[in-house]
Amino acid sequence: MTQVSRRSNAEQASDGADLSGKNALVTGANTGLGQETARVLALRGAHVTMACRNRTKALAAKQEIVDSAEGKISEAQLDFLELDLNSLAAVRKSAGEFKERQRPLHLLINNAGIMIPMERRTDDGFEAHMGINHLGHFLFTNLLLDSLLLAKGARVVIVSSSAMGMATLTPQLRDLNWASRKFNGFRSYGDSKLMNLMFSNEFNKRYAGEGIVANALHPGVIATELARDQSIPFMLLGIFMVPFMKTVSRGAATSVYVATSPDYERRGGLFFSDCREKKVLQKLAQDEDACAALWQRSCQMTGIADNRS
Numbered sequence: 001m002t003q004v005s006r007r008s009n010a011e012q013a014s015d016g017a018d019l020s021g022k023n024a025l026v027t028g029a030n031t032g033l034g035q036e037t038a039r040v041l042a043l044r045g046a047h048v049t050m051a052c053r054n055r056t057k058a059l060a061a062k063q064e065i066v067d068s069a070e071g072k073i074s075e076a077q078l079d080f081l082e083l084d085l086n087s088l089a090a091v092r093k094s095a096g097e098f099k100e101r102q103r104p105l106h107l108l109i110n111n112a113g114i115m116i117p118m119e120r121r122t123d124d125g126f127e128a129h130m131g132i133n134h135l136g137h138f139l140f141t142n143l144l145l146d147s148l149l150l151a152k153g154a155r156v157v158i159v160s161s162s163a164m165g166m167a168t169l170t171p172q173l174r175d176l177n178w179a180s181r182k183f184n185g186f187r188s189y190g191d192s193k194l195m196n197l198m199f200s201n202e203f204n205k206r207y208a209g210e211g212i213v214a215n216a217l218h219p220g221v222i223a224t225e226l227a228r229d230q231s232i233p234f235m236l237l238g239i240f241m242v243p244f245m246k247t248v249s250r251g252a253a254t255s256v257y258v259a260t261s262p263d264y265e266r267r268g269g270l271f272f273s274d275c276r277e278k279k280v281l282q283k284l285a286q287d288e289d290a291c292a293a294l295w296q297r298s299c300q301m302t303g304i305a306d307n308r309s
Ligand SMILES: NC(=O)c1ccc[n+]([C@@H]2O[C@H](COP(=O)([O-])OP(=O)(O)OC[C@H]3O[C@@H](n4cnc5c(N)ncnc54)[C@H](OP(=O)(O)O)[C@@H]3O)[C@@H](O)[C@H]2O)c1
Pocket: 027, 028, 029, 030, 031, 032, 033, 034, 052, 053, 054, 057, 083, 084, 085, 086, 111, 112, 113, 114, 115, 132, 159, 160, 161, 162, 218, 219, 220, 221, 222, 223, 224, 225, 226, 227
C-alpha cells in the first residue's frame, strides 16, 4: 500500500487492497460519500449492497458506477437494498431482507445521514437527526449481527463528524429527543454525530472479542447534498467555501481506508480523520458508563433487548 495522507483520495487510500470474496454494505450509497465509498469498495473486488431509501436514485447511481468503471466493476457486484432509516419498521424489513440473502457481511459502512435546520420527527416520533443518523443505524447494525458474525472477521465503519463538537449531550442523557428544549438544528446534528461515535465505541467493546471491530470517523468538509435543506445564507457561505473543501473522492478516503487497511482488521474503538487516528476531545465519548447508558437507552427506543445487561 502507498502512504496515505489527508490528500489521498479513496482509490489511493485503498491501494493494494483485495476485497474479492468479501461483502460490503453501504448505507446512503446513491450519492455523495456513500456512492464513492461503494464504487471504490467494488473496484477493489467486493460485492457491495447499496442500501438506499430511493430505488430510482440507487439504480441510477449503480449505473453511473458501472458505466464509469471501464469494465473493472460488473453489474453483478452491486445490489440494491431498500432502507429507509426514518422508520424503525422499515429498518427491520430491510435487515430481514438482507439476512434472507444469506451473505456474510464483512464490511458495514454506516454512512447515510441528514443535517437539517428545522425540527422534524421520524415515523416513530424521534427527533430526525437522532432517529435517522443514530437510532436507525443502531437498530440496523444490531439486526445484522448474525451476518457480521458469519463473516468471521468483520468491520463496522461509522461516519460521524467533527460537528460533534457542537453536541449538547449530557452524561445523564437528558432530553435526547429534544422534547423540552428549544430546538437547534446544528446542535441536534452534533448530538447525533456524538452518538455515532459513542455507539461505535460501545459496539467495539461488546463485539471485538467476537471478531467484529467498529471504528468511527470524520470525513472532512465536502460539498455534497448534505446541506440541501439549509438556509440560503448557509448555502451561499458553502459556495464561497468550496475551494477549501475536499472533493468527494477525498472525502470518502477515510471511510475506505478504515474499511480496507490491514492495520485495522482487528483494531477498533478508534476515531479517524484525514486517514489517520485522531484523539477525541469529547469526554462523553471516552466515558464508558455514558456509552453503555446510550446503548441501553437506544435499545429501549428501538425496542430491542440488551442481550448483555
Ligand atoms: N459532507 C460533509 O461535509 C460531511 C462532513 C461530516 C460528516 N458527514 C457525514 O457523511 C455522511 C454522508 O453524507 P454526504 O455528505 O455524502 O451527504 P449526502 O450527499 O446528502 O448523502 C446522504 C445520504 O444519506 C441518505 N439518507 C438520508 N436520509 C435517509 C434515510 N431516511 N434513509 C436512508 N438513507 C438516507 C441520502 O439519501 P437520499 O439521496 O435519498 O436523500 C444520501 O444517500 C453523513 O453521515 C454525514 O453526516 C458529511
